[in-house]
Amino acid sequence: MTRQRIEQEIGERGPIPFSRYMELCLYEPGLGYYARSAEQFGKAGDFYTSSDVHAVFGRLLARQFEEMWRVLGSPERIEIVELGPGRGLFARDLLDWSRRKFGDFFSALHYALVEASAALREKLAATLEEHIAAGKAAVLGDPPGHVFAENVIVFANEFFDALPVEVLSSHGALRVGWEAGRFVESFVSASAAEMEYLDRYSIHPEEGERVEAGLEAQRWMPRVAATVPRGFVVIIDYGYTREELLAGRHRGTIMCYRQHSASDNPYESPGEQDITAHVNFTALRAAGEKASLDCLGLVTQAQLLMGIGEETQFSDAFEDAHLPQERAKRALQLKHLVTPAGMGETFQVLVMARGVEKEKTAGLSGLKFVSRF
16 A cells, blocks of 8 residues: 555655655555556546546647648648546547647648656547557657657646655655654655745745745756657646735645545545646746746636637537537536636646747637736
């Protein structure tokens, strides 16, 4: 069990950083939440993503990615690299809709799904069986960092929020120990890297507060950028900016999910619940820019999808809904994706690029409502 594995490591090393505890809970081979099975996704699992709501999410992003392909000059080959693709529903929806609606784009398209979990790779292979057999998709276990093609779109939907984070309070950096049959917390002096993160991208927590330092997310961005000789990076996740932290919001965002129940206790049922932390988009943008990516903007998911769907009046959602009750159901699903009461304002979308003329990106429909960032 995961608990015994963590207890063993603490016994050998002493109290461990929270990031290491989170890593063991989520990714330890054969034991971690994402490593043991693929039953966590969907309405029957512990949580669901935008792609679980309806195929329109993948359809709208297919329209946006086709626009990006044209901005790149309609190259003969373009690679979409998805990080942490879950069950592969988004990839399947995007490929199916591109084949149906954007033939030239589909001809140029190849889709790479990067997934560390062997259990999830098996599920992905089944979900994408048709496209894999046709040579349009591939499931990979290796992380990005090598070049897939000359023109690339990296897509990460709810990927960065599951990367391990450091937790800091006014007493220092959190350590997790094991005493008398339970996990216990202690604090040590924050490292130079943690202090620099707080200085540049976050805030120094006051008494009684905790904040996260996404150092692992910072380390991922150069690897993501190295995958893109020319193209785009699209990151969708729960998140905030430093300005929001300074305004007193998003301080202490560790959350856990199990069987559709939310908790703020990461020490309950290790390995059996998801552990997440909201993404610091100010820090993520800075790491991307340091790796020679250009920031095109930060929008909410609602702004992204409204911009993409406005011109066609969301025909992607309603085209194959012929009965009134079907159209009503689609309208409710779309509403959940774009309204503040659903996912529309909760998720932020960071779009970056490399080797693309800024004036050409100004017309991208998903950035129609972009604000200064």
